[in-house]
Amino acid sequence: MESFQNTQPIYLQIMNLIKKQIATSVFNPGQLLESVRELAMIYQVNPNTVQRALSELEREGLVRSERTIGRYITKDEAAIAQLHQNLVDEATSTYINNVLELHLSPEEILTTVKSRLKGDNT
Amino acid sequence: MESFQNTQPIYLQIMNLIKKQIATSVFNPGQLLESVRELAMIYQVNPNTVQRALSELEREGLVRSERTIGRYITKDEAAIAQLHQNLVDEATSTYINNVLELHLSPEEILTTVKSRLKGDNT
DNA sequence: ATTACTGTATTAAGCACCTAATACAATAAT
DNA sequence: ATTATTGTATTAGGTGCTTAATACAGTAAT
Structure with missing residues (x-):
């Protein structure tokens, strides 16, 4: 669908x-x-x-x-590589801004990401 | 504004x-x-x-x-705490889904987040 | 030549969102 | 009592997104 x-x-x-x-x-x-x-x-x-x-x-x-x-x-493969990097960077910036605004410390952010990567949290 | x-x-x-x-x-x-x-x-x-x-x-x-x-x-402070947790979880899920779709490995994801947290990348 | 496919363009309609301009009933402060 | 404020409701108009129904010019394959 x-x-x-x-x-x-x-x-x-x-x-x-x-x-x-x-x-x-x-x-x-x-x-x-x-x-x-x-x-x-x-x-x-x-x-x-x-x-x-x-x-x-x-x-x-x-x-x-x-x-x-x-x-x-x-x-243009260089442009494609650049695109990929931009998408990663943008997603990461957005995420970190979000959780910083939620008052998570850098350590807490890392812990949160790690636990999400370990567990099968869909 | x-x-x-x-x-x-x-x-x-x-x-x-x-x-x-x-x-x-x-x-x-x-x-x-x-x-x-x-x-x-x-x-x-x-x-x-x-x-x-x-x-x-x-x-x-x-x-x-x-x-x-x-x-x-x-x-309801419990509801507020729950809200905070939900916002963190939602942001994290969205982010990890995004970068997984971009074919980053769990290790690459952690590296990316770490470098963003260290550098003054706004 | 005919057929089937391309990207592209146009017109009309419907819908959600946003704004502006009001209006009303109820409370708080004077 | 009057005044200012509250949430709430209504009507109208504008805009952007989406759909539907076409249409046209150019290419590829038959």
């Missing part, structure tokens, strides 16, 4: 999903992406919504569109 | 902000909260938006409203 939250625009969620897939080589550099209509089927959303997500990703240089052929993932 | 993102409903952002303030004793148990109109001034949003946020918090039992007096933070 590949559904989405309702608290954030779907096109942003799709952007983040595809970014993750590029960063983790689910999509390889230079690979031809599924078509707008196919992705719309997969995600169970309107083609216009997919189109919007992909347009934004193109604006960020992660994909490029070939007018009547389809969309390709960028071949 | 206390402004908000535009990717998430403002009333949800206000809810989370107040939750954090309750969980970290910025607001104490049983304390009288600022009025809807005052909070609207502080956050620079419409009073209706604050009203919505507070109504939801009331539905969750974190505040209670006294018809023509104002709103009180709950006196």
Whole structure:
């Protein structure tokens, strides 16, 4: 059913999903992406919504569109590595800011992360 | 200016902000909260938006409203402690899910967090 | 040439969120 | 008693996101 939250625009969620897939080589550099209509089927959303997500990703240089052929993932592997690093950094900053605001000490933060990694806490 | 993102409903952002303030004793148990109109001034949003946020918090039992007096933070300190724990757990789960999806190993996750805590990375 | 696929564009409708402008009943302070 | 404040409710308008239904130009395969 590949559904989405309702608290954030779907096109942003799709952007983040595809970014993750590029960063983790689910999509390889230079690979031809599924078509707008196919992705719309997969995600169970309107083609216009997919189109919007992909347009934004193109604006960020992660994909490029070939007018009547389809969309390709960028071949720039350095950019992809950078993307991966940015996603990690952003997630980490957000998390640490969050728990610091909750008044956890650095030691408590580490303990919390460790216990979550050990236990099978889904 | 206390402004908000535009990717998430403002009333949800206000809810989370107040939750954090309750969980970290910025607001104490049983304390009288600022009025809807005052909070609207502080956050620079419409009073209706604050009203919505507070109504939801009331539905969750974190505040209670006294018809023509104002709103009180709950006196239930156990509930507040539970809230704090939930916020930490939720943030941690979200973070670890994120970086696992980015294919970081548990060791890499710990290293990443540690280096962020040591360096002055804002 | 026909067919099936690409990305792209447009129009209309519905929905959630946010704002603005009021209004009302009840309490506290004067 | 009057005044200022409280939470609450209502109406109207604007905006952004999403969907649906089309349409068009260009490419690939038959």
